[in-house]
Every structure is written in structure tokens, then in C-alpha cells.
Amino acid sequence: MIETHPLIAMIHAVPAGARIAQSAFAEEFPEARVWNLLDDRLLEDARTVGGLDGALRRRMLRLIAHAADGGARGLLLTCSSYGEVVDTARTLWGIPVLKSDEAMFRAALAGSYDRLAVVASTPPAVPAAVAQLESLAAEVRLDNPVQIKTALSEEAAVADSPEAAARHLADALHAAGAAEAQAVLLAQYSLTPAGGALADLLGVPVLDGAGAAARELRTMLLGDLAQTAAVS
Known part of the structure; x- marks a missing residue:
């Protein structure tokens, strides 16, 4: 029997x-009951030790265990830095566990795009996003390779409005020769508010991780109910 109001746990670092x-779940998966778990030391501690060590991996897995034991029917890690523990979590718990941008990458690769751009406002987000995107592309796009270009705008991180952030991101994409992409992928949740303005500036779709994750979990957990609602 499908649970019509599943509990979704989200683990946040910021x-x-x-x-x-x-906000994305309220719009894309309104049936979900959202449970937020915040550990605002995760990123700082990872920077201190130079990445994910054994202690930090175990800490994240304990948070996932706490969510699963608490009745979560699905789980989303909103911090891309901790995506690598998802593979372990999937072997330990029988619930859907998503990396922050995994659904966005799958949606992009499932489309007809063969030129994608990844844009970020912090340097570590770029290689992390590209590595995950390339890994997925190798699995699902063997006969239709995708070209990936990247752009970085640290100014977007301190912009005083989503519109200003979008302008900085667009400038960075143009400077990197990535503005001719058929779709732009936002490598951080913090850039999501700029997505609409950036799409207007570039004239191409701009995909964000939070909305894509909400849609994918809704389809996974509600199945035919989600499909029926989408076409009604």
C-alpha cells in the first residue's frame, strides 16, 4: 500500500x-511530511581535516540511521560534499537515499541535451559536480556522449539579490565559453533562487538539485499517484 504522506528526512550542512x-518540496512534493536534520559543523569539520575522513563518514551514517530509525521513507543529503556516503547508506537501509544533485543530473542526461554547463559560486562545488555527472553519463549515455563545460562565479555567492547573482553567473558562463550550452545545471542549492533569472538571461533551461530531488522522490514513493496527478 502506498503511503500518501510519506516522511522525508533531509540532512543539511547549512x-x-x-x-x-x-521550499522545493513544498512546491514539487506537497504530500511529503518533511523532517529537517541540521549539522552545521559538517562542512567546517571536513575543511579542517581536508575532506571526509572515517570519523566524518561514520557521523553522517549515524545521522542517516537516526532518520531511518525515525520512520523516514526517503532521504536527501542536501550537501554535495557528503554524497559519497550515499552508496554505503543504500546497502544498509532499504529506503531511497539521494545525493544532493543526483536527480538533477539524471534529468539532464535523460533529456536530449548534448551540451551541458555546470555553474557554481564556490570552487569545490565544480569538480564534485562534474565528477558525479561524468560518472552517471558513463552509465546512461554510452551511445550519446555529453559535452560538459564549467563556470565559476564567486561574486554570485555574495550578490545582494537573485537577479544580481544571475547576472554574475551569466557573465561567468559567457567568459568560460559555456553560454552556448543547451541547459545549465546549478551545482549548489544556494544558487536556486537565481535560476529563473538566469534562464531568462540565457534563454535555456536552468536545472536545480532541490526541485529535481523532490520530483524524483515523489515519483519513487507515490508511484502511479504522482503520475496521475501530473497529467490531471
Whole structure:
């Protein structure tokens, strides 16, 4: 029997990611009951040790265990830095566990795009996103390779409005020769508010991780109910 109001746990490393994910789920998966778990030391501790060590991996897995034991029917990690623990979590718990941008990458690769751009406002987000996108592309696009270009705008991180952030991102994409992409992927949840303005500036679709994750979990957990609602 399908649970019509499943409990979805989201593990956040920054409050901004929590707000954006909640907004996306309210719009894309309104049936979900959202449970937010915030550990605002995760990123700082990872920077201190130079990445994910055994202690940090175990800490994240304990948070996932807490969510699963608490009745979560699906789980989303909104911080891309901790995506690598998802593979382990999937072997330990029988619930859908998504990396922050996994659904967005799958949606992009499932489309007809063969030129994609990845844009970020912090340097570590670029290689992390590209590595995951290339890994998925190798699995699902063997006969139709995708060209990936990247752009970085640290100015977008301190912009005073989504519109200003979008202008910085567009400038960075143009400077990197990535503005001719058929779709742009936002490598951080914090850039989601700029997505609409960026799409207007570039004239191409701009995909964000939070909305894509909400849609994918809704389809996974509600199945035919989600499909029926989408066409009604």
C-alpha cells in the first residue's frame, strides 16, 4: 500500500540549504511530511581535516540511521560534499537515499541535451559536480556522449539579490565559453533562487538539485499517484 504522506528526512550542512530544499518540496512534493536534520559543523569539520575522513563518514551514517530509525521513507543529503556516503547508506537501509544533485543530473542526461554547463559560486562545488555527472553519463549515455563545460562565479555567492547573482553567473558562463550550452545545471542549492533569472538571461533551461530531488522522490514513493496527478 502506498503511503500518501510519506516522511522525508533531509540532512543539511547549512541553514540556507534547508530553506531552499523545504521550499522545493513544498512546491514539487506537497504530500511529503518533511523532517529537517541540521549539522552545521559538517562542512567546517571536513575543511579542517581536508575532506571526509572515517570519523566524518561514520557521523553522517549515524545521522542517516537516526532518520531511518525515525520512520523516514526517503532521504536527501542536501550537501554535495557528503554524497559519497550515499552508496554505503543504500546497502544498509532499504529506503531511497539521494545525493544532493543526483536527480538533477539524471534529468539532464535523460533529456536530449548534448551540451551541458555546470555553474557554481564556490570552487569545490565544480569538480564534485562534474565528477558525479561524468560518472552517471558513463552509465546512461554510452551511445550519446555529453559535452560538459564549467563556470565559476564567486561574486554570485555574495550578490545582494537573485537577479544580481544571475547576472554574475551569466557573465561567468559567457567568459568560460559555456553560454552556448543547451541547459545549465546549478551545482549548489544556494544558487536556486537565481535560476529563473538566469534562464531568462540565457534563454535555456536552468536545472536545480532541490526541485529535481523532490520530483524524483515523489515519483519513487507515490508511484502511479504522482503520475496521475501530473497529467490531471
